[in-house]
Amino acid sequence: MSILGTRVVRTEDPLFLTRGATYTDDLVDDRLTGALHATFIRSQVAHGRVLSVDTSAAREAPGVVAVYSAEDCTDLDPIPAGLPMVPAAMSRPWFASETVRFVGDIIAVVLTEERYQGEDAAEMVSVDIDTLPAVVTTADALKDETLLFPEAGTNVMAAFGEPEPADFFAGCEVVVRQAVVNQRVAPVPLETRAAAAAWGEDGRVTIFCSNQGAQQAKAQIAGWLGLDPALVHLVTPDVGGGFGAKIGADPEFAMVAWLAQKAGRPVKWVENRSENLVGMLHGRGQDQVVAIGGSRDGTVEAYSLLVDQDCGAYPRFGPVLPTLTMLMAPAVYAFPKVHAQARALATNTTSIGAYRGAGRPEATAAVERALDLFAAEIGMDPAEVRRKNLLPDFHEPHTTAMGAVYDSGEYVAALDKVLDAAGYQELRAEQARRRENGDVKQLGIGMSVYVEITGADTGLGAGESAEMEVHPDGTATVLTGTSPHGQGHATAWAMIASEQTGIPVDKITVIHGDTDRIPRGGGTMGSRSLQQGGAAVHQAATELVELAKQRAAEQLEADPADLEIDLSSAGLSVRGTPGAGITLAQLAEKEPLLVQTRFEAGGPTFPFGAHLVVVEVDTESGKTEVQRVVTVDDAGTIVNPLLAEGQRHGGIAQGVAQALLEEVLYDADGNPQTSTLADYPFVSATELPSFELVDMATPTPMNPLGAKGIGEAGTIGSTPAVHNAVIDAVAHLGVRHIDMPTTPMKVWRAIQQAQQEGTH
Amino acid sequence: MIPGPFELVRATSVEDAIAALVEHGDDAKILAGGHSLLPLMKLRLAMPAYLVDISGIPGMSYVRVDGDEVAIGAGTRHHELEKDAVAAAEVPLLPYTASQVGDPQVRHRGTIGGTVAHSDPASDLPTALLALGGDVVVQGPEGRRTIPLTEFWLGFFETALAEDELIVEIRVPRTGSAGWAYEKFTRRANDWPIVAAAAVDGRVALANMAGSVVRATATEEALARGASIAEAAALADEGTSPGADMHADQEYRRHLARLLTRRALERAAGAASAAA
């Protein structure tokens, strides 16, 4: 039996759960001996003119070795906007010297012998800022009254598509239009950002940092610092979560390298949680308007989506997000007409980047909310409306109105499976009973059907590299360009290599995140790793067996075609002659048994699924309790169900979090209101039921493993299902829409308002 | 997230701690479980020059019956109170409320003296204590004195405790089989209360409805007049002055105070009739 598809327990875990991982902060490395600690002085004002920065007192503070601000940084060009569609004027200075654009903008940095001395010294830097009006919302930004970058002449970072044509819904019997907020959230990885850098006598710099893709981060840092990339060695040690916010280098990483050069000593920076909550990229942040039109029999004829994307102060991935939202706007449906428009806007807030799903969850949230609004308007069961409009099953590529080419889809089957597993009819009957009784605790049933894009070509190709070497002692090493930070690649990649070679999983070491050893790699993001990186390991192992056959053929004086892999001995044997053979380890004794390869995927894949969520809403207090989450997530062939379920669990949890709890808040002046974990309510196990996961696997032809992405699907499906369930619970009281997060206060107020409107 | 510089004084007796307070005055702070003080210090909202650690003083953690009262040592951790058999029999409201504080880690560190001294209006045990009524026993250079709980909390982070005094004991009446309830409203299980209501023996106290924990006096008076639970609970927010934050504005907080008071009174009545 193949090891693939079995629940191999994570080989990473014994170490992670006992001694602990080795994060950047934990590194014990000769190169970092005597490292100074960097503490950034950040703007406490969202928008203003910097009048003066006085570092003289800080320079005299205990342990301070150096203090730097804009006047010391004349050798670097500002960080370019970096995206072709964004005005070049929207660049970021390394140190704000004239204008601060968000609470968290870097003004100065102190280097100290000990970390705690940095916090003491930072308090002594005095910064005088003349406050300007802050642009806090996308609506403010669109007015273009206060400009973040006056030279750009606008707050619009990028615009996509045309306004909705006036007659777009002409002929529709029913049209529903609704503003929908897809709120800004914080990724909150358990490991905050961290970096350390040391220059060698050879003129090369080694940078350690917590990131989702060493190769990409290295290229960016070299570019920013004007360094020959060959002089930069970047290492990502163990990484404690990223969720998209650790894609690409952060300016702080490059600055740590720059500081190490200036100071002539290694430098280390580990941010604290408050710094993380304002300094690390946020996610989502879309103000949407959805409009849906069709006939009373439930057929949707036209769907329109307007997206105003909050990008924060400086462009990161924010301006790209709405393009993914637009691409996925048609979703799983056969809508005859789909329209989408988007504007990406600068605001005086923390920059927005990718966060679990990055643009796709926002598309699913919009359309799934729209369908429920439409169903409520015509008085039809939401499952029925979906079934009427889903694309019929297809196994040949399907091109959507927005130009996405879906590989295959069985959306009706996914919906039916989840409804069956949940016992949909009984749930509706129970709901009807409670409504009839006027119970305080009402039942809400919410659903979503989704399709997303994974393994998209990020501009670096839709492929991945891998190297495999078998050693004379029978162990093997696999080098991968992916960048695990919790996903379990060490286990899965070893399983894939083992399946081809017979080398036991525990004898295979997987190495990642070192640009000297692995110069090419795409990192881990966009649910790409297994379908590209895993497939590359598969290809490497296959090629290694072929190479071994050539070598063994000489030694055994046999025809390579007569040789076959003997998995039980991890060796090659002559077909029909048991016992006569040679192991891979023996072959490696003579000369290195090693292959380097690159796998190119046939294209992106389009995982799909359906989620059904049951909530109980206390109609007196407005509080929601999630009772059941039932999901179908079709990720193609599953290599390790344990790992795939882990991805689904985490994804679902983050979806529940966005629907019910989490939101990054600013006051009207752009001051963050959620900069500690006492204020930012991230989700924990106490708010979640056990998840009911239903199997469905439609292999993709895009890679030999048949695998599609699973890292983000859980979030994409669960967010709208939970959101819809909460509104469904109070729909009979006249409530049509409540924005996320559906906090108790918002739910209570929506009920109050609906009742008032009902009595007038 | 790193506190400013400070000196640590490890007190070995109550007298020792008081002497340190006298010596350093304004610059000194008592450190008990540290679960309110240390977060403030890490955010540099508090920067005491001296920390007087009282957790090593023997004999500060106990729950015992003393006449008509239950006496609780100031050093008693929330977890100890939660599991205490004497408390469960004599004042069941307290161990239950203790079980609702934060998470297990918080309950293993935080002390009843600390939560009483801290005077955060959004804290659980002070709300239950205020509903119970009773006294705070404090000790200073001149010896001990007793402050009624109803006069102890003066406002946000403000108490009747003098700078050189230490809380040594909390005393509450034995409630035996009287009905009781604690209704805590949170968004997540481990959170601080957005609003909470404690009810015991016709008395009701509220968390987070003013600068300190407060009694719902209008409700209590209505109950004493013989009003129904629903009528009395509808008055729970009278005289309160709740704040607004991201979880609740004033209107919603007032609503929660009335709702939780009603639920607490109903539950307390149910418990009382079950016991009878």
Ligand SMILES: Cc1cc2nc3c(=O)[nH]c(=O)nc-3n(C[C@H](O)[C@H](O)[C@H](O)COP(=O)(O)OP(=O)(O)OC[C@H]3O[C@@H](n4cnc5c(N)ncnc54)[C@H](O)[C@@H]3O)c2cc1C
């Ligand atoms: C994550 C987290 C969640 C929490 N959740 C809740 C919650 O849900 N509900 C809740 O009610 N509380 C909660 N708390 C607070 C917790 O209950 C604290 O432990 C308690 O409020 C303070 O007790 P302490 O012993 O830790 O006091 P410390 O932090 O040590 O001290 C607090 C203050 O009291 C003073 N002090 C302490 N002991 C004495 C004494 N004997 N005499 C005079 N002054 C003294 C100190 O000088 C300081 O000013 C939470 C805390 C944390 C960190």
